[in-house]
Amino acid sequence: MPDGLGELYAEYRTVDGDIFDTCADVALDAFLAAVEEGDARCSQVWSEWSIREGRETYAYLTTDELLTEFAVTSGQASHDRLTVLLPSSATDIVVRQRHYYNRYLSKRLANPLWDAKQLVLFRNIPMSDSVMLTEALTGVRESFGKHNLTRVYAALASGKEWSSVALIEVERKRVLENRQVLERCLEDFGFVTTGPVVEVDTYYSRPDVDYLETVECLRVRERESGCEVTYKPASSATTHGPGGVAAKQETNVALADAAQAEHAHGLLEALGMVLLARVEKARTCYCTPERPELSVMVDTVTGLGSFVETEIVSEEAREEIVLSLEETERLLGLWSHPVVALPYRDLVLGDGRANPANMTGSVSGSSASSILSQPWPGPIPGA
Template sequence: MVYIIIPESKPDARVMLEVEAKFAVRGLDAIRSRLEAMGARKGRREQERDVYYNAPHRDFGETDEALRVRYDDTGVTLTYKGPKVRVGGAKAREEHNLVVNSGETLETMLSSLGFRRAATVSKTREFYYMGGVTITLDTVEGLGTFIEIEILTEDGRDDAAARIGAIAKEVGVDGPPIYTSYLEMLLFKR
């Protein structure tokens, strides 16, 4: 999956692409060992709770948009994700993030404006870094374990996608990439 990242601080800055692939895995121990053997630098481990909202004036499930309030160890972030669009053999979506001081106040405001809670996704996420690549190992409540491999690039999405595929193979991922979000997977499971 490819995400279009629009820098918030510099209107004239170049648009960055976040090229990402997510894979379901049976367990994380073997992948951790392979990442360490490959020289990946272990980063933080954190709990994330993502509260998704639906708009009163349109159904985000139908428009393929998302509005998320993320609580993690660093604070609270409001994220809008635009509809997915095809970019070559991958997908892209516009994404805007805003750090907020109080998630509770933000959620009260959203509810007062008619936005409805759609679902909550809770996960434990472990970060690894290797030569411009971010790898996360996710344990998602109610869904299982996953690996996400991400590369931020200005224009080399095909190179990034090939590199992601090579890393996935090297760490022992044997299944196809998953293009649905954790939210979509959780709602489908219900």
């Protein structure tokens, strides 16, 4: 076929993609028709292919879901030598677009979801090798959604599976006054860094409800390694304390790859959602194997400056988590940094509420006590 339809390019012949697809379709139709008619050679090829493919198991999962299931299941498996299946670095994860299928889909559908193969090289890492395990988790961190990353850390730390637990994120954001000092402190305490990763967050609101007023979040987050859609419920006395500590349950939907962001935007717009703002930031994340539920994020937000966010994901009583968060801030020297009560979305929009009162000074011990005096519920739902 290349000789008859292709053009000479160096020592190769190239064929137009549409012509190749059409010829491939005709050849496949002819082959299948020959199998149905009992052609011996074609039937043998078909039989060998069926046997070979029949021995394979297919799992239709996103990269996030695939990595999580392998890590959690292998980490909890009962055997003499405790190991976990993980890629050792980001280069062990490859996505290859299936161009033939995608060209076919684009001809048949108005807005197709692109098809691709995910190739992951898993390594059997001893759980006793903390150095190799930390390097692996650090290298592939951005391929995990936040909830699934917590599942993996929890399974490795205690053998507990959190897939059915409603996790709450307890967090506080502050203005970052000296990044170099913070980085040295994090290094001294054994935190490992990933990033920086550029994240582009696009925020939406319902047409009949102003999410700026209710402080709800509907967001499409895009990064090079993938994208996700996130919803956070409205703020109330049970989700926000007076010291700028927020505690909300996130609902995250991780999409197959970064190319799916366009479809996510299209879906939200088709549902009548209203575009609010677009926030671009460079995020560097710090974590430690000793505290898998704890993350410290340093953000450089376009048009706003630098911030640091301390976050703990847990199913425990919030009073304990708030105290743990505050102690972490003290150890890292963040206690004197001004608290930022508003989301980046509101700050970028220049919301009228973004006044000095929302960037307060340090939270004193009495203020911290007043946080705990608020109606924080006891056990987090699902605990």
